[in-house]
Ligand SMILES: [Zn+2]
C-alpha cells in the first residue's frame with residue numbers, strides 16, 4: 001500500500017467499524033476495506049446521456065436526439081466557470097447514506113476508500129487532463145465544520161484520488177466565511193453569497209496547471225464555480241470537477 005494511503009487509512013474513525021457501516025454485514029478479518037463488496041457493487045452509478053458540462057444525467061434521451069452536445073437548462077442559461085463536472089452517482093439511496101456517514105457520523109476512512117472510485121471516473125472522463133500537467137485539489141471545508149469534525153472529507157477524498165492517479169496533490173484554496181450557504185437556497189442566491197468566499201493560497205501552485213477539483217457533492221455547482229473562478233484568476237489553465245455525488249436535475253417545464 002502507498003505510504004500516504006496507509007497514513008490516511010490509519011486516521012481513527014470515531015466508531016471503528018468491524019462490519020459494513022451501510023448494511024451491517026461482517027467484513028472478513030484482515031480485509032482492509034471499510035465497505036462490504038455487495039454494497040460497493042450496489043451503488044447507483046450515473047450514466048450518459050448527461051449534460052456534457054455539469055455531468056448531471058438527463059431524465060429523458062429526447063433531449064439529445066437532435067443535438068448530441070445538448071446542455072442542461074442551467075448550463076445553457078449560465079455557463080459554469082469550470083470546463084466540466086462529473087460525479088460517481090446521484091445523491092440518493094446508499095450513496096447519500098455513505099456521504100452522511102462520512103460527514104456526520106465520523107467515518108473519514110470511507111472517504112479514503114472512495115478515492116479509488118473517483119480516480120477511475122477521472123481516468124474515464126478526463127484522460128487528457130491526467131496525462132498533462134495536472135494537479136488534484138479540493139473545495140476546502142468551512143472552519144467551524146472542521147472544528148466540529150476534525151477532518152475535511154473533500155481533502156481526504158482528493159488526496160486519495162491523487163495517490164490512485166499518480167498525480168500531484170495540493171490544497172490551493174482558503175475559505176473566508178464560516179458555514180456554507182444553505183443548499184436549500186436558489187442557485188443565484190448561493191452564487192451571490194459565494195462571491196469573495198474563496199481565495200487562492202498561492203498563485204504559484206496553480207499557475208498553468210490543469211486542475212481536478214474534488215468535492216463530496218455537486219449541488220447547484222455554485223461552490224465549484226466560485227472555486228474555479230478563483231483558480232483561473234490565479235492562472236490555472238483549466239478546472240474539471242470530480243465529486244462522489246451530484247444532486248438530481250429537477251424536471252423543467254421546457255423539456
Ligand atoms: Zn454492506
Ligand SMILES: [Zn+2]
Pocket residue numbers: 051052053054055056071072073074075076
Ligand atoms: Zn449542465
